[in-house]
Amino acid sequence: MAYSPPTRRPRGMRCLATATAVLTVLLASMLTAPSPALAESAAPVPGDPLTGSGAVPRTVLTAAQLSSATPTGTVVDSAFALPAEAAPPAHSFEGTLTLNGTAAAGGYRKLKDPNGYSRTEATKHLPPFSATLVQNGSHLIPTVRGLRYTGNTSWNLAVGAGRAWQENGDGGRTRAALPFALVERNANCVHNGVLSFLFNTSSISQVRYQITAETCAYHQFDMWGQVNATYQPATVPGGEAARDAYAAEVADRLPTKPIAQLATDHPGTGVDTSKFGAGITPTALSTYGFYYDGVNYVGGCQTRQGQYPFCGQMLLPSYSTAKSAFAGTALLRLAQRYGTGAADQRLTDLIPETAGRSAWSGVTVDHALDMSTGNYTSAGYETDEAGSTMTDFFLAEPYATKMDKALSFPRKATPGSEWVYHSSDTFLSARAMNNYLQRKAGSDADLFHMLRNEVLTPIGISPDARVSSRTDNRANGVPFGGYGLFWTKDDVAKFAKFLNNDAGAVAGTQVLHPGLLADSMQQNPSQRGATTTGSTPMRYQNGFWGREFTAADNPAYTQPFHVPFMSGYGGITIAMMPNGSTYYYFSDNNEFSWSAAVAESNKLAPMASDGGGVCTPAQLLGNPGFETGTPTPWTASPGVVDDRTSSYPSHTGSWKAWLNGFGRTKNEALAQTVTIPANCTTAALTFHLRIDTAETQPTAYDTLRLDAIEHGTATRLANWSNLDKTGDYQSRTLDLTPYRGTSVTLRFTGAEDHSLQSSFLIDDATVHVY
Template identity: 45%
Template sequence: MKIKNAIIIFFLLTMVISGCLPGNSVSTFPTANTQAPLPTTQHTQPIPTLPPTTSSSTESTRTLLTAEMLMNGFVSDGPLDESALTMPGGAAVTSHTFEGRLELLGEEKNGNIKILRGELEPEFSWLPEFDFEFVQSDGYLIPVERGLIIADHPQWNYILEPGRVWQEAGDGGYSRASLPFALTVKGSNAAFNGTLTFLFNDQQVSKIWYQVTQETTSYTRANLWGQLDAVYHPGKVAGVQQIREDFAAELAARLPVKPIAALAEDYPGVDISAFGRGVTPEHMTWYGVVVNGVNYLGGCQTRFGLYPYCESMRATSYSTAKSAFTSVALMLLAQKYGVEVADLLIKDYVPEYVTSPGDWETVTFNHALDMSTGNYVSPGFMADDNSEKMGVFFGAQPYAERIQAAFDVPHAAEPGTRWVYRTSDTFILTRAMHNYLQTREGTDADIYQFVVDEVYRPLGLGPGAFSTLRTADNDWQGQAEGGYGQWWIPDDIAKLATFLIVDGGRINDEQILHSGLLAAALQQDPKDRGVKINSQSMYNNAFWANRYPKSGAFACEIWTIEMQGVSGNVVALFPNGITYYYFSDNQEFIWDAALRETDKIKPLCP
C-alpha cells in the first residue's frame, strides 16, 4: 500500500476508532489503564427490564413496524424503540420455514446516518451489500456464514448473529423475523450493533427495516437506519442439518444466564449497584459477574431501549485480545511443545527484525509478551502506544509494511528490565509464534486457528469468536493482529475467565495451558511477578495485576488480575474465583466496589 493510503487509514483510525484525546492529535488505539480508585462521580447502571410487548399471538397491538409499514414502506427520521424489533412474550410459532438467501437491494442509496460524536466519511452512512443464506430451526433464524465477513464496502464489514422468527396476528398470515448484526470498521476493531426485521412467507419477504443504535468505540457515536427492498431466494442450503445441530450444540454449551438483579436474590446482602459502578451508563455495552458457573448479566442498553439480543451483542475486544488470544497462544505452545518456547528468540522467527534500529539479539517471546523488549522511544506511561509513530504502525498495510513499522523503534534498555506498552510488540510476537508453529505443524498452520481449535472450540465458544482481524493481504486474510481485533459476546468472556481463574487452564480435566506460565500471569507464583508498572501494579504474560495490601479493607494481601482494553474494557479475575467484567467506551477503569462486594459471596482471603 502506498504511503498516502496508509496516512488516510491512519487518519480514519485516529478519528473514527480510537480517536485522540481532546487537544491531542495522536492515536490512542488499543491500550489499557491500571487506575483503580473509585471515580468522583458514582455512576450506577440501570437494572434492565423486559421490553414492552409489541403484540401477542392472538391480538395485534403493534403500532411500530406494522405489517403495512413493512410491506408498503414508511418514512422515519431516526431509529425506533428496540421493542419493535424484539420477539414479544407469548408470540406464536411461525407457520413458515425460512431457508435460502436473503438479498437486500439499494443499500448505497437508502442509508441514513446521524453522527452524534466525532466525524465519519459519507460512505459510513450505508450498509455493505447483503446477500446471505439463512436456515430456520426451532424458532431461530441462523446465518450460514458466521464470524467476521469481509464486505465489498469502503468502510464496513459484517458480523451476523442468529435471530428469531415468530407469528403475529396482525401480519396477514406472514411470519416475522428479526436478527442481530454488527458493523465493524474495515481494518479496525470498532463494533456498531444493529438489528434488522422483516416479514416472510414461503416465497417472498417484505421490505426490511434496519437500525444501528449502539457501539463500543471511543470518540465516535452514530445512529444508522433505513428501509430497503429485499428478495427472498428460497432453496435448499447445503449442510442444513449440520448447521442446525451445530447451533443447537452452541446454545446448549452456553453458561446459564441470569439477570444481574438475580445476584441479590441468590446471594442475599449483595449490593448489585456495585457492579457497573463508575462506568457512565450510556457508554456501557454490557457487564456481568460470573459466580459458580452462572453468568449474571446486565447492560445491553442502546439509545433506543434494551437491545433485543443481549446474549448475542458483540463488543470490541481491543487489548483484551493480548490476554485472551496472544497470551493463551504462548501458554498453549508451551504446554504442547515445552516451556522453552517462552524463551525462544524473536530474531530466529521474524527475519524482518534486521531492518530495526533497535536491538533484538536477546529479546525472547516472553519479553515481548511482558512489554519489556527494551526497544522503545519513551518510558512514560502509554507514551509510545499513544504516539504518532505508533499511529504509523496502526495505519500500515499490508503485512510487509506493518512489520517494518513495528520494528521501527530504537534500543533503550536491556530486555526484561523495563515495562513499556507497545501494541506493535504484540504484533511481532504473534508473527513469531505463527512462524514457530509452522516449523512444528507445517506451512498451513495458523496461530489464531491453532487457538480456535485447541481452546475456543473445546471451551464451547461460538463461531463468532473463530475469526479475528488480520492484515490486508489476500483481502484481509493475512497475519492475525494479536494486539486487538476480536469481538466478544458475554458468554465468550464468562467461559474464558472461568477457564483461567477457576479451571486453571484445563478442559475436561486435561491441562491445555502451561500451568507455570498461567500461575505467573495470575500472580500465583511469588517468584515471578512479571514486570513492574508502578508500586502497586505489575504486568505478566499480557495480564495486568494490581496489589491490595493487607489493611482494614482486606484481611490479607490480594491481587486482582485483569484483561483490559483501551475503550474501557475490563475482565477482572478475583482471587475468590469470581469474575467481574464490563465492556464500555468512555475509558473508565474501576472495579474496587465490585471486588469488595464479591467478598460477601466468597471470601477473598482464606
C-alpha cells in the same frame, strides 16, 4: 443438545450389555425403518417451541410499514424484539437474504466523530449485506458467523442468530429479526444493529434496519433505513448441521440470571448488586456481568433506544483483552504442546523482517509479550502508544507496512529491564509464535487457528468469537494478535471460567501450560511479572495484567491478594478474582472503575491470601465432596462426577468422583489447582479412596496415579492399581508442604486396559493448611 454422561457397566455385565445392544439394533433394523422426516429433523433449540397466541399489539414496524415506509430516524429497539405473545412461525426461512441498494440508502446521525470518519460517504451507509440463513424452530441462523470481510472502504460485517415468529397482524407472513454489527475496517470498533422483515415461502417484505449502540470511544452514531430485499429460497448445503450445531450451542451456554438475583441467591452476604456496573457513565456502558458459582449474572444492554433486543448476542470488541485472550493464551498453549522454551525464542530467529535491525537482537517472545523489549521512543506511560509511530502502525493495513512500523522503535534499554506499553510488541510476539508453530507443525499452521481449534472451540466459545481481524483486510492475512477479537457475554464468562476456575483444562485434559498459567494468573508470588508505570503501578505478565489489593484499599482485605485481569481500550475490564468469581464490563468513555466490584465479590467469598504475614488455617479445595453435582472448580473427564448409588455409593452425601469402570481401554482424569500459602508451615491433601475391580490376575493391569504439577513439571505423589482393591473407602493423606508458596495442580489419572473393569472412586477431598 444436553450432555448425558456415559453409562458405566457393573462388573460381570460387560458382555451381556454389549450383546443386548447389538440385538436391539438388529431387531430395530428388521422391524422398522426411520421416517425420512424424522431422520432429517434437527435437534430443537432449548426454549422452543414458542407458546404465544400471536395477539401482539403493534404500532411500530407494522406489516404496512414494513411493506412501504421511509423512516426518518430510529425507533424503539423493542420493536425488533421477540414479543411475549409471539406464536410459532408458520414459515421456515432457508436460503439467501440480500439487502439491495445499501450503498446509498438510509440516514446517519453523527454523535461523536473527532477524527472525521463521517466525511467518507461509505461510513454513513451499510456495506454490501447478504446472508445465507437456515431456521430451527423459531431461531434464524446464519451459516457464516463472526467477522466477514466485505471489501467496503469503511465497514466489515457480522450477522448473528435471530428469531422468527407469527403475529396475527402480519397477514399470514412470518416476522423475523436479526442482530448484526458493523466492524470498523482494520480496527476493532463494533456498532451493534438489528433488522426486521416479513416473509413467506417465496417472498419478502422490505427490510428495516437501525444501529443505536456501539463500543467505540471515538466514533458514535445512529444509522437507520429501509430497503428492498431479495429472498432466494434454496436447500442450503450443511443446513442440517448448522441447525444441530446452533441447538447444541444454546444448550451449552452458561446459566444466566439478572444481576439482581445474585443477592437473592446469596442471602446474608450483604452483597450490593448496584456496585456492579457502577463508576461507568451509563450511556457509555454497553453491558456487564459477574460470573460466580456456575452462574453468569448479567446486566442489560442499554442502547439509545432502550434495551438491545439480542442482549446475549451483542457483539463486543476485544481491543487489548486480545493481548491476554489471544497472544498470551497462545503462548500457554504452545508451552503445553512443545515446552516452555517457546517463550525464550528470539524474534530475530523467527521474524525474517528483523534482518539488519540490530535493535531487536536478544529480544524474546517473552520480552515482547511482557512489553519489555527495551525498544521504545519514550518510557512515559502510554506515551508511545499515543504517538505518531504507533498511529501509523494502527493505520497500516498491509502486513509489510504494519511489520515495518512495529520494528521501527529504537533500542533504549536492555531487553527485559523496562516495561513500556506497545500494542506493536504483541503483534510481533504473535508473529514470532506463528512462525515457531509453523516450524513445529508445518507451513500451513496458523497461530489463531491453533487457538480456535484447541482452546476456543473446546471450551464452548461461540462462532461469533472464533474469528480474528487480520492484515490486508482479508481472511488469509496475518492476525493482529493484540486486538481484533470479539466477545459475547457468554464467551467472556466461559473464557474467564476456563482460566480462573478450570485452570486451563478441558474435561480433565490440560490444554494450557499450568505453570505459566499460574504465573499469568498471579498465583505464584515469585513470578509477578514486569512492574508497570503510571499513577498506579501494577504487574504485567504474558499479556495479562495484575493488581494488588490490600487493607489500604479496603479494611476488609485482611490479607493482600492479587487480581489478574484483561483490559481493553476505551473502558473494558475482565477481572478474575482469586475466589473464583469474575467481573466484566464493556464501555467506551475511557473509564476503568472496578474496585467496588472486587469489594462486593469479597463479601461472597473472601479472597485467597497472596502469602506473607500470619498463616490463616484453611481448607483450600473447592467442591471437596462434589456435592454441587458439577465438577467446578475441579476439571474432570465427562461423567466422572457421579451420583448413582446402585453399584457404588459415595463416601458421604450423594456425589463422588468415579474414574474408569468401563472394562475397556479408557483414560479419565480429575484435577484441581490450589495455591499453597508460603506462610503456612503444613499443607496436606486428604481424600477417601475406594478401588473395586473384576481383575483376578496378580498383575497391575488398571492404574490410578496422583501427580502434583508445578510450573509444567509433574511429580508423582502416589500410585494405585487393581492390586490395591479396598472393598470400601479408605482415607489417604499426602504431604504438600514442598509446594508452599506456589500454585500446584493435583491431578488423578485413571487408566484401564482392554478388558475387565476397575473402578477408582474418590470423595471428600481436602487440602488443609495451617
